[in-house]
Amino acid sequence: MDGDNGGPALRGRRVEQDALDGLLRDVRAGRSRVLVLRGEAGAGKTALLDHLVGHARAVRVSRAAGVEPETEIAYSALQQLCAPLLDHLPALPAPQRDALGTAFGLGAGDPPQALVVGLAVLGLFAEAAAERPLVCVVDDVQWLDRMSEVILTFVARRLDAESVALVCAVRGPGDESILAGLPELRVAGLPAADARALLDSVLPGPVDDRVRDRVVAETRGNPLALLELPHGLTPAELAFGFGAPSATALVGKVEEGFLRRVTALPADTRTLLLTAAVEPTGDVTLLWRALDRLGVGPDAAAAAEAAGLVELGARVRFRHPLVRSACRRSADAAALREVHRALAQVTDPEQDPDRRAWHRAHAAVGPDEEVARELERSAGRALARGGRAAAAAFLERAAELTPDPKARAARALSAAHARFDSGAFPEASELLAAAELGPLDPVRKAGVERLRARIAFTLDRGRASGPPLLAAARRLAGLDLAAARDTYLTALGAAVHAGRLGGDRRRVAEATHEVPPGDEPAGALLTGLAAWTLDGYAPAVPLLRRALAGLTAEADLGLLWLTGPVSHELWDDVTWHRLTAPAVGFARTTGALSALPTALASRAGALVVAGRFGEASDLLDEAAALAQATGQAAHPFAALTLAAHQGRELPAAELVDAAVRDAEALGEGWLLGMAEYAEAVLANGLGHYPAAVDAARRAAGHDDLAVVNGALAELVEAADRAGDTTSATWARERLAERTGAAGTDWALGVQAVADALAGPPGQAEDRFREAVGRLGGDRLGLPLARARLLFGEWLRRENRRADARAELRAAHEAFTAMGAAGFAERAGRELAATGETVRKRTGAGLDELTPQEARIARMAAAGHTNPEIGAVLFLSPRTVEWHLRKVFTKLGVTSRRELATALRDR
Template sequence: MPRQRPELRGRRRERDALDRLLRDIRAGQSRVLVLRGEAGAGKTALLDYLTGNARSGRVAWAAGVEPETEIAYSALQQLIAPLLGHLGELPEPQREALSTAFGLSAGAPPEALMVGLAVLGLLAEAAANEPLVCVVDDVQWLDRMSEVILTFVARRLDAESVALVFAARSPGDEQLLGGLPELRVEGLAEADARALLDQVLPGPVDDRVRDRIVAETRGNPLALLELPRGLTPAELAFGFGGQSPGPLAGRVEEGFLRRVARLPISTRTLLLAAAVEPVGDVPLLWRAAQRLGVAPDAAAAAEAEGLVELGARVRFRHPLVRSAVWRSASPEELRAVHAALAEVTDPEADPDRRAWHRAHATVGTDDEVAAELESSAERALARGGRSAAASFLERAAELTADPKGRAARALAAARARFAAGAPAAASALLAAASLGPLDPLQQAGVERLGAQVAFAVDPGRAAGSSLLAAARRLEGLDVAAARETYLEALGAALAGGGDPRPAALAARRVPGLPLLDALVAWTLDGYDVAAPLLREALESPGPLWLAVPAALEVWDEAARDSLTSGVVESARSTGALGALPAALTFRAGALLDAGRFADAASLIDELDALGLATGLPVDPSAALALAALRGREEAALDLIDAAIRDASGRDASGRDVSGQDASGRDASGRDASGRDASGLGASGRHGGRRVGVALLAKAVLCNGLGRYPAAIGASRAAVERGDLGVTGAALLEMVEAAAHGGDPEAAAWARERLASRAAAAGTDWALGARALADALASSAGQSAGGTDDSGPIDAQYLLAIRLFGGGRLGLPLARAWLLYGEWLRRAGRRGDARDQLRAAHEAFSAMGAEGLAERAGRELAATGEAVRKKVLGDRDELTPQESQIARHAVAGRTNAEIGAVLFLSPRTVEWHLRKVFTKLGISSRRELAAALRDQ
C-alpha cells in the first residue's frame, strides 16, 4: 500500500491565500498565482490542499515532465484534455487552431496567439456553470509551447471564474511566468518544523541536534522528512552524520538515491521505466515491464518505501525521486527501458513518443529512426510546434550516417530553432551544419540564416553586412531568394542606421522585386527618380516594416490605409503573432493622421496587452506620436527621451543623439559654435529609424506647445538623418516651427526641399503639405519685411485645406485650419480667423489633441470669442478597457470578435459590457452609441 501523505502542517499564510483565491473564483472572478519555492518546500502539498478544497468546482491538473520538454503542447494537453467537450463552443478559427495543435485534425500550422485565445475561451466555457481550478506543477519542465500558451492565458484571465495556479522551482527559474502574482513558499516555522521532524526521527535525539537539523534544512518539509531517513541515532548525533554541505535539493536527491539503491533490481527497473515514461500511463508501464521481464509484484517495495504511487496514474513522491532514479541507472539500463517503451507505444496513436523512445534507445547511427524523427518534426511543424520540431531534427541529425544528410537535417533544425525564437540555439546548429558537405545552395542557406540570426540578436548596423554577403552568394543559385535577402540587407541598414549604399549597389544586379527596386533607387538615385517607383511598388508591397515607411515617404495615405487595415485584420483572424505588433503600430499611426485618436489609443492599448501577454517587445513609435499630439509635455518628453536612449544611447562625445541638452528639454538644433547639435552629421543615422521617429514626435510636441526653437532643433535633426518615411513630415514641422519662431531662412530652406519632394510624390497629401509650407514660408518672409501681398498666401492655405479635406487626413486638415486662422488673426481679419480657429479648436478637442486644442483656444480667444473648455462627463467612469470594449461593440463586433481583438474571453467581454451598461444607464447595445455620443 502507498504511504499516506503527511498532514499539511502550519502554512497558515499560504492556506489563507489559497482560500481567498477559491472565494474569488466562486464570486465570478479569475485568479492567477505562482507558488515559487525551492525543491521540497511544499508547493505540491499546497496544490493538493487547493484541489482538495475546491469542492464546489471542477479541477484540471498538469505537470511538467522532464522527458516531455521537447514534445509540443504535452503539458497543455494534460491540462486541457478533460475540457475538450467544450471545443465546439469556440469560434471556428480558434477551434481549428486548437484541434490542429493537439493533432485532432489536419490544418495549417496554427499561430501561438490563436491557440492561446482558444485555450482562454475553452477555460471560460468550462467554467460557465461551475468554477474551474487549473493547477500546473513543475513549471520548470514545461515544454516551450505549453509555457508560452499558459503564460498568455494567465495574463488575460479576468472574469471567467477560473483559477490558474502554478508551482515553480526557485532559485533558477524566476524568469518563468515573470510578472504574474506570486506567493513565496518558504520553510516551515520552527515549531512546525520540529513537529514534522519528530515524525521521522528513529528515536530521541538531543535538542541541540534537533535544532541543528531544523536550521540546516531551513524548515524545508521534504528535507526534514527525507534526510534523517535510514540514519541511526549515532549518525544523527552530529546533525546529518557528516553529509556534504551542498545544495539542499542535491542532498535530498542523494537520500532518494540511497533508498533506490537498496531496492531489488526488478523494482529499480520498474521505477526507471516509470521515470522515463512521461505521462503516467499505468497500462503502458506494465506492458513495458513485461518486455523487461519485471513481474507485477516488483512495485510493492517502491510503494512501501513511499517513493511512488501506482493508482490510476503513476505519481512519484517528488520530482527529485524521478531524477534520482535516472541518476542511479547506467546508460545500458536507460537504453533498454527506452527500447521497451518504444515497443509498447502504439505507432499509429502516438508515433512521436515512439520515435523519441527509439532515438534514445539507439547507439551510434540509425537512418530508419532518423527518418521517423524527421516525420515527427514535420508533424510538430504542422501543429505549430517549432521548438519540438527542432529537437526532433537535431536528434535525427545525430543519428544520420550520411554526412550530407546529417548536415541537411542540422540546417533544418537550425531553421526551426530560429523560427521558434531561439537564435542562440540556431547558431550552434548552423555551426554543426557547416561541418558537413553542403551543396552551394545549402551553404548559401547557412550564410543567410546565420545573418538573420545575427540581425535578430543585434539589429544594429553590423547585421546588414552579413545579410549582404549571403545575398551575394545566393545570386547565382536562387535569384528569388537573393532578392529577398537583398531586401532584408537593405532594410536592416535603413532600420538600423547603417550605410544602405553597398546593399543597394549589389541589389541593382538582380532587379525584379518592386519594393527592392524602389528602395535601391531611393538610396542611389535620389527622391525624384525613386518616388514613382515607390508608389508603383506599393501596389504589390513587401514586408510591412518596409512597405509602410515607403508609403509615408511618398505621402500615399490611401496605400498606407489599405496596407495597415488589411494586415491587422489578417493577423487577428489568423493569430499571426509575429505580424501583429508591427501591424498594430503602423495602423495606429494611420488612425492618428485620420484624427481618430481614441481608436489609435485602443490599438496602442492592444499592443501593450500583447506585449504583456506574450513578452514580445513593443515598438514605441505609435505611443510616442499619440503622446506628442496630446501635448502632455513632461510625460511625452520622458517617452521620447527613453525611446532615443533605447535606440541609440549617446555618441562618442557623450551628447544625446536627439540634439537635446542634458535636460532634454530645450535644444535649438545648433550648438554655440553653429554646429549641428544632433551629434549625427550629414551621413550619421545612429540608432536607426526609431530615432528619427522620436525626433519627429518631439518636433510635433514642441510645435503644438509653441516651443518653436526646440521644434526647429528636433525637426532639423530628423531631416538631416534622412530616415525612410520621416523626412517629409519633419520638413513640414520645420517650416511651421521656423515660420512661427522668427527664422525665415530656415523656413525657406525646409520649404524648398519639401516642395521638390511633394512635386515628385504628386499625391493630395504631398501637394497639400507643399501648399501649407508655401503659405507658412511666405508669411514668415512677409513678417520679415517682404511683400504685403496676402492674396497668394490666402490661396495656398485654402488649397491645403481643400487637398487635406478630400481623404482620411483629419489631423493635417485641423492643423491647416489652425495655421490659417493664426495667420488671418495676425493679418487683422478677425472674423475670418474665428471660423478657421473655431473649426480647429473643435476638431482638436474632439480628437483629444490637448496641446493643439489649447493653442487654438488661445488664438480664438484673441479674436474676441469666448472659448468653452471641454467638459468631461460620466465617460470618465469607464475604465480604459471598458471604453475599448464599448467602442468595439458600437462598431458591431460580437463578444467573441471583441475578445479576439483584445485577447479576452467572450465571457469577460460580456461581464465588462454589463458594467458599461450600468455606468451609462442603458440596457442594450442599441443604446450604446447614443450614450457615448451624449457624453
C-alpha cells in the first residue's frame, strides 16, 4: 500500500505521523519547532524521518546523520547539516561568520568557542528560513561527534520564531542526557495487530499462531526485529529456537541476525562491507579505490545488495546502522587493520589529513612515532577549530603509539589538558595517571599537579576539594613557585567556600608560608587572604587593597571568582565596578566563556548594590541561559541578593531554600552564609524584624568572605526595630572594627547608619545626614535608598513629618524604580503615616511584557542592535525582531526612540 506521497505507508504510526505533520504546519506558519524521536534500534525512527522529509513540501530540507567512526571528528555532522546553507554565511555578523568558517575548516582563525559557533548556526538557520521555511533532520544523534551534539542542543533550545524545525532521532532507552530537556516523541513498538501483519509479510511459510504471538511479544513490536529475526530461519527454528527464553538484548538479537547474513556472504563481499563500514563518509569513489588496494573487484557488490544490506548508489547507504556494526564485529583485528591501511593510502593527505591520520593510527600494529606525530598535528588542527574532544582523542591515540616513554608522557599530559577543556574530567584524570608512568621533567610534573588541582576544584568547590588542592600545592612548591602559589590560592579559596562545613582555612593559610610571597596577582592575593585568615580583618586590608590595585579585568579574569568577593569585603565599590564592568564584555568578545558565568554574576552583584536591578536581572538571565547551554552555572550569590532585595517573598524564600540544600549537599558553608544574609534582607524589607534578627545573627556568627559586613548591618537595623538593644549594640561595635579599617565612603556611610540606629541618641540626625552624604553617587544607589528610608522613619518618630516626607518620598521613588518591592512598600507605609497619599506606578503596558520581552526592550532602548541583543541573550536576530514587534504593540509605540521614551515614562 502506498502513502499519499508516493512512498510506502507506515504501519501503526498514525499518532507519530500526525505529530510530524503538525510540526510541518507550524513551521510553514512561521513558528519554530524542535522534536526528538527517541526509541530503541529498529523502532522505525528513520522511517518516520523519511515520512517527514517526503511530506516537507514548500520547505527547504537539510539532512545529516551521526556515524559511529566519526564520533571523534569535531563538527563532522554539523558541517554535513549546514553545508547546503552556507550560501547564507555572508549575512552573519563577522565574529560568528569567522567562528563557523574556522570550525568547518573553511578558513584559519583563533579556535572558536562553542557558544559563538552555536550563535552562528542559529543565525545561519534563521537566514536560510527567511527565504523558505527550513526543516533540519538529524538521524543517529547518539553517534554525533561531541561538538555537533553540543551546538545542536544549544540551537534547539534557542529556536523560537524563525520558521525552523529541528527533528532529531536518537537511540533509547540509553543515555537520556543526549538532547535532554527537549520536546520528545517516544517511538515504541507497533500495536499487536500491526506487528502480526508485518511479521506475516516476511515469514517463510505458515507458522503456528502461538509461535507468531511469541515472536511479537519478544520483539515488543519492534519493526526491524520483526523483519530481520525470522530471516533465514525455518518454522521449526522459529518455534524451538527463537521462542526460548533469552537474556540477550533486542538490539543484540537484531544485530546477530545481520551478523548471520554477513558471515554467509563470500569473502570479497565481506571485505567490501567491512571497508564501507569503516569509511564513514559514504564516498563511493574512495571506497572503490580502497577495495582496489585490497584486491576486491566490483562483482563483490552484487551479493551485498542482493542480501538487502547495503545500497551503492551516489553514496554508500547501509540498510540500518546495526548492519555497519555487524560488519565490524564480523572481522578480526588483522582484517580491520588492513582495511584501515587501505583507506589511509587512498585518503588525500592534503584535503583530508585528519581522517588519513585516524586510519593510519588504527592500522598501526605497535608504536609508531611517525603516525603519532601526524595525530599530534591533527590534534592541533582540531583545537584550531574548537574541537577539544576531537583533539583529546587524537592526542590520546598519539600517546598510545609513542615509543619513547618521555614523549609518551608529554603527549598523555597534553591529552589530559584537552580532555579537561572538553569537560571529560574522569578521562582527564586517567590520562594524568598515564602521564605519571613516564619520566616527566619538573615543568611537566608541575603541569600534572596543577591540572589535577583544577579538576578537583572544578568538580567540587566545597569541603572535599580542599585537601587534594593543598597536597598538590605542597608538591608544586619544589617544582614551580608561581604554580604553587596559584594552587595554594585555589586551596585557600576552596577553604573559604567550605567555611563552617569543614573548611580548615587556618591550616591552609598557615601552609602558604611554605612558599615565599610573590608579586604576581595570584601571589599578592594569596598573601592578603592568608593575612585575613590568620591575623584578622584590619591587618589584611592594606595587603588585599594592594593586591586588588594591581589587577585588571582583562589580564586577571580567571581570578574574578575571588576578587569580586574581596572587593565587597573591603567595601571597595570603585574596584568592584572597575573589575566587573569590562569583565563581561571581555569574556564575550575574547571567547573566554569558561569565565563568563563568574563575570556575569560578579557584575550583577555590583549592579544590585548600585540599585540597577533590571540590568542585574538581565545578566543573571544570561547566566542561566549559559548554564542551560553548557552546564556552567554561576555562583548563586548575586541571584540571592537580588531576590532578597526585590522582596517577593515566595520566590525569594524558594531560592534561599534551594541554596541551603545545595550548600549542605556540597559542603559549601559560604553559600549557607549567603543564604542567611539573603533571609535577613528579605525579612527586613518585609518588616519581619524578629526573623531578620535570627537570620542576620546566624550569618554574622561565621567569618564568611563578603557576608559578615552585610549581615552585621542587617542585624543592627533588625535588632533596633525589634527592640533588641543588646544585639544592635554588639553588631554596631563589631561593624565599626571593619568599617574603620576599610575607610571607604561605602563603609563609613553604612557605619554612620548603624551609629544613628544604635549609638548615642543625640547624634542620630547628624549620623543619618553623614550617611546620606557618603552614600551618594551612582555606585551605591541601594544603600543610599535604605539610609534615606531609615532616616525618614526616624524623623517621623520624632514628629517631624515634613522632613520625614522628603526622605521617605526619595526612598520610595528609588525603591520603586529599582524594583525593590518589599522596601518600597515599607517606605510607602511610612510615607502614608506622615499624611501623604502614596501614588503607585501603574506601569501600564510594562506588566504585559514577558521577562524575555522586557530584557529585549531595555537593550533595544539602550541602543543595542538586534544581532547584539541576540548575541547576549542567545537568540537569533530574527527572533529578537519578532519579540520587538510584540513589545511595540503592547506598549503602543512604533520605533526604538519611542520605546526608550515609553520605558522612561513608565
